[in-house]
Amino acid sequence: MRSLQQFKRLAILVVAWTMAMSLYVSFRYSQSLTLPQWAVGESDLYTLTVFMGVIFGCLHWLSNLISEVTFIRRMPYTFIVLFKGVFLLIGATTIAYVSQLLTMWALSNHVVSLRQMLTMQIVYSPSFQGLILYLVFVRLGIAFVEQMTLLMGRRMLLNIGLGKYHRPRYENRVFLFVDMVASTAHAESLGDYRFSRLIQDSFEVLSDVAARHDAEIYRFMGDAALISWTIEDGAQEQRCLRLYFDFMQQLNWQRAGFEKYYGFLPRFKAAAHCGQVVVAVVGVNKQEISYFSDVLNTLARLQDQCTPLGQNMLISGELKSQLYETNDLHYEEMGPIMLKGKQNPIEVYGVETRYASSASKA
Missing domain, CATH: 3.30.70.1230 (Nucleotide cyclase, GGDEF domain)
Known part of the structure; x- marks a missing residue:
């Protein structure tokens, strides 16, 4: 029964984040008449949406699970939100590097070296900073709904x-x-x-x-x-x-x-x-x-x-x-x-x- 409940929570979070990421991807590429270099067709954008939704949904669920079963649940709520935010930062960074890898793959048709992937270029890019800002708003919104659910049911x-x-x-x-x-x-x-x-x-x-x-x-x-x-x-x-x-x-x-x-x-x-x-x-x-x-x-x-x-x-x-x-x-x-x-x-x-x-x- 407990496993089923956790699975339902995970499914809900994945769906919620997939919807949020679909909005992000739509706005991100709606201003451009051409697809990004790594995308062959629009189906690749949908794949990116699902990919981002699954990653952020799983990280969100994992952070909630850790908070429930450890001493963290006794910590101030602000600290808990910050703790969960670290998981989203990991997810955002992962997606940014994967996207960069796909772009480089499309340009050079081979996997670039690890040194090239770990540059600060991604962190300083406007698209990455925009993603982080968007994640903050989405995370705070979902955190608000979660807290209200705990208080009211x-x-x-x-x-x-x-x-x-x-x-x-x-x-x-x-x-x-x-x-x-x-x-x-x-x-x-x-x-x-x-x-x-x-x-x-x-x-x-x-x-x-x-x-x-x-x-x-x-x-x-x-x-x-x-x-x-x-x-x-x-x-x-x-x-x-x-x-x-x-x-x-x-x-x-x-x-x-x-x-x-x-x-x-x-x-x-x-x-x-x-x-x-x-x-x-x-x-x-x-x-x-x-x-x-x-x-x-x-x-x-x-x-x-x-x-x-x-x-x-x-x-x-x-x-x-x-x-x-x-x-x-x-x-x-x-x-x-x-x-x-x-x-x-x-x-x-x-x-x-x-x-x-x-x-x-x-």
């Missing part, structure tokens, strides 16, 4: 761009509420700084897991996170349940690191519920997409019942009716439960999996 960013939620509209969605157990005690024992690092490390794992389950992290709220799908996506392969157990398993696999730095492995409890919500963009100077519905209030009240009922995960009967039975998930009927602030009881089910040892009960 891919779907939300697209919908805001399309103006989909500028007028409130109804949607049927599934919500998963994940909350850290004994967070107050952890904050007191660790102190504010180390506790905030614990939250960062925990939710970094959660973000990776959410991406694998095609989930949207709607909001982080201190030591809790609210995750969402459409009902169809959330019910598919029971993602709205498996995400939680996958998260617990991933934390357990990193137990040694958490125990080394914090002295314990954090535990989380969860609740899931579904229903109709109103979705709308709120705010003027700072906008965000918000959900309005009693579904979220019910979800919070349901999560509060995890500890009294001795369960790690609870779901509503309404959500269970949307899911199909599987052998590796077990539902335990808790009966109708009267939630705080509600007038009528709701059906509640506890959910366990064969990986329940990764998230043992309190």
Whole structure:
């Protein structure tokens, strides 16, 4: 699953850079009535466009991957952008030298010496400097989109761009509420700084897991996170349940690191519920997409019942009716439960999996 996600990211970046490079090549040679000396026909220009798009797309993807899996992700965002820019500079230089090599090949019909290729003539050429300037604008533009995607989510960013939620509209969605157990005690024992690092490390794992389950992290709220799908996506392969157990398993696999730095492995409890919500963009100077519905209030009240009922995960009967039975998930009927602030009881089910040892009960 993770490999597939990385492949999708790579494909998107290659397509984006190919489109950007097609504009560059078009403007670069549109003013000339003749083709460059190395080009036999216009098809060679298209080949150059794809070549540049693949190189810059791969370098962009590689720089993102390195930033995600190393200490660089903790660095200031400006440093990360500069770091990624080095990869583009390498790509630009590579293309410039390859283009120069093709030109010299066309003129002399043989490969020039390495000494001739490594002259400063390419660096000082107006075409190379123009390419670098263009790359800066494209890289900053894509970096802006990537950062907005991280802050808002891919779907939300697209919908805001399309103006989909500028007028409130109804949607049927599934919500998963994940909350850290004994967070107050952890904050007191660790102190504010180390506790905030614990939250960062925990939710970094959660973000990776959410991406694998095609989930949207709607909001982080201190030591809790609210995750969402459409009902169809959330019910598919029971993602709205498996995400939680996958998260617990991933934390357990990193137990040694958490125990080394914090002295314990954090535990989380969860609740899931579904229903109709109103979705709308709120705010003027700072906008965000918000959900309005009693579904979220019910979800919070349901999560509060995890500890009294001795369960790690609870779901509503309404959500269970949307899911199909599987052998590796077990539902335990808790009966109708009267939630705080509600007038009528709701059906509640506890959910366990064969990986329940990764998230043992309190």
